[in-house]
Amino acid sequence: MLCVRLAFAVALLVLQALAPTARAAPSQCPGLCHCHGDLQHVICDNVGLKKIPQVSETTRLLNLQRNPLGSLATASFADMKGLISLHLQHCKIQEVAGQAFKGLKKLIYLYLSDNEITAIRQGAFDDLGELTYLYLDGNRISGVTKGVFAPMINLFILQLNDNQIRELPTGVFAGAKDLRWLHLSGNEIAAVQPGSLDEVENLAILHLDRNKLSTYPLAAMSKLRVVEELTLSKNPLTFLPDNAFRSFGRYMEKLHLDNMGLQKFADGAFGGVTALKSLHLDNNKLKSLPSSLELSTITNLTLANNLWSCTCQLTNLRKWMDMSRQRPDAVCSSPSTQRGKQIRDSNVFSRCKGKTKRAKKGARH
Ligand SMILES: *[C@@H]1O[C@H](CO)[C@@H](O)[C@H](O)[C@H]1NC(C)=O
Numbered sequence: 296m297l298c299v300r301l302a303f304a305v306a307l308l309v310l311q312a313l314a315p316t317a318r319a320a321p322s323q324c325p326g327l328c329h330c331h332g333d334l335q336h337v338i339c340d341n342v343g344l345k346k347i348p349q350v351s352e353t354t355r356l357l358n359l360q361r362n363p364l365g366s367l368a369t370a371s372f373a374d375m376k377g378l379i380s381l382h383l384q385h386c387k388i389q390e391v392a393g394q395a396f397k398g399l400k401k402l403i404y405l406y407l408s409d410n411e412i413t414a415i416r417q418g419a420f421d422d423l424g425e426l427t428y429l430y431l432d433g434n435r436i437s438g439v440t441k442g443v444f445a446p447m448i449n450l451f452i453l454q455l456n457d458n459q460i461r462e463l464p465t466g467v468f469a470g471a472k473d474l475r476w477l478h479l480s481g482n483e484i485a486a487v488q489p490g491s492l493d494e495v496e497n498l499a500i501l502h503l504d505r506n507k508l509s510t511y512p513l514a515a516m517s518k519l520r521v522v523e524e525l526t527l528s529k530n531p532l533t534f535l536p537d538n539a540f541r542s543f544g545r546y547m548e549k550l551h552l553d554n555m556g557l558q559k560f561a562d563g564a565f566g567g568v569t570a571l572k573s574l575h576l577d578n579n580k581l582k583s584l585p586s587s588l589e590l591s592t593i594t595n596l597t598l599a600n601n602l603w604s605c606t607c608q609l610t611n612l613r614k615w616m617d618m619s620r621q622r623p624d625a626v627c628s629s630p631s632t633q634r635g636k637q638i639r640d641s642n643v644f645s646r647c648k649g650k651t652k653r654a655k656k657g658a659r660h
Contacts, residue, residue, distance in 0.1 A: 445470030489514035541567035
């Protein structure tokens with residue numbers, strides 16, 4: 296056994312000696328790090344590294360999280376052509392230079408969460424044509440330059456939540472045509488410009504909650520075709536216009552509109568929405584629901600803390616409540632005779648037109 300190991304070590308030494316280049320790729324695990332699988336996985340988690348270590352070309356996963364690396368210069372990983380997964384969370388990175396990831400043509404996962412990134416230079420993501428998952432959440436990014444994501448034609452998930460982005464300009468996601476999940480929660484977005492979402496028309500999940508939208512960005516949203524989940528919670532949006540969700544209405548299953556100060560829907564706001572399962576409207580200032588809202592598909596509805604006006608205009612809601620297994624909290628705010636009563640217990644609806652079939656039958660017998 297010892298003999299075999301010795302022979303192997305000698306062979307390695309010979310190979311190293313024969314290697315032609317002056318800076319042969321290291322064939323050892325970098326100091327302070329530990330490695331697995333024939334140096335394919337290099338783990339240097341929280342070991343005080345200030346520079347990116349040299350690793351073997353066979354490295355597929357490099358985990359450098361929690362090291363004070365500072366900024367990422369051009370071609371920081373140039374000799375790591377086989378890298379598939381790169382972990383750089385909590386590395387105090389402030390700036391990502393142009394061509395920072397030069398040569399990483401096989402990279403699929405890039406983790407840059409929880410750094411101090413304010414600027415991503417033009418061309419920063421060049422060469423990342425295979426990248427599928429990009430995590431930039433928890434940074435200080437205030438603006439995203441048009442075209443910066445363009446090399447990433449295979450990008451599927453982009454996490455930009457918890458940054459300081461103020462606006463989505465026209466063409467911002469140009470090139471990222473396969474993007475399916477876009478997380479923008481917890482920014483300062485006050486405007487989503489028309490044309491900003493044109494290139495990502497296949498988005499399935501769009502999170503825009505905890506931003507500063509005061510008007511619904513109808514022109515930009517109308518380019519989306521297959522959104523299944525949309526969150527707009529905690530934006531100061533008081534009104535939702537006609538056909539707000541029409542372009543993806545057949546696909547939308549989850550819609551979060553809670554905690555917004557929402558006062559009113561246009562009557563056709565839910566035009567084209569036919570598959571909704573989960574709708575969250577709690578903590579708003581709503582008095583009524585629009586006639587375009589088809590409740591029959593909904594199984595998860597929250598309505599608490601609004602200003603519901605318990606008149607016949609809420610008959611459809613009451614019908615849904617009578618049929619539903621769910622018992623959402625929803626208290627009448629007006630008229631004064633109903634104030635404080637749960638909608639499901641209020642007696643005003645018995646005199647309204649359009650009672651349920653069940654109720655009509657019951658009334659005849
Ligand atoms: C309803 O939706 C909320 C928010 O998405 C979720 O947390 C909850 O589990 C759902 N409830 C049911 C019964 O599906």
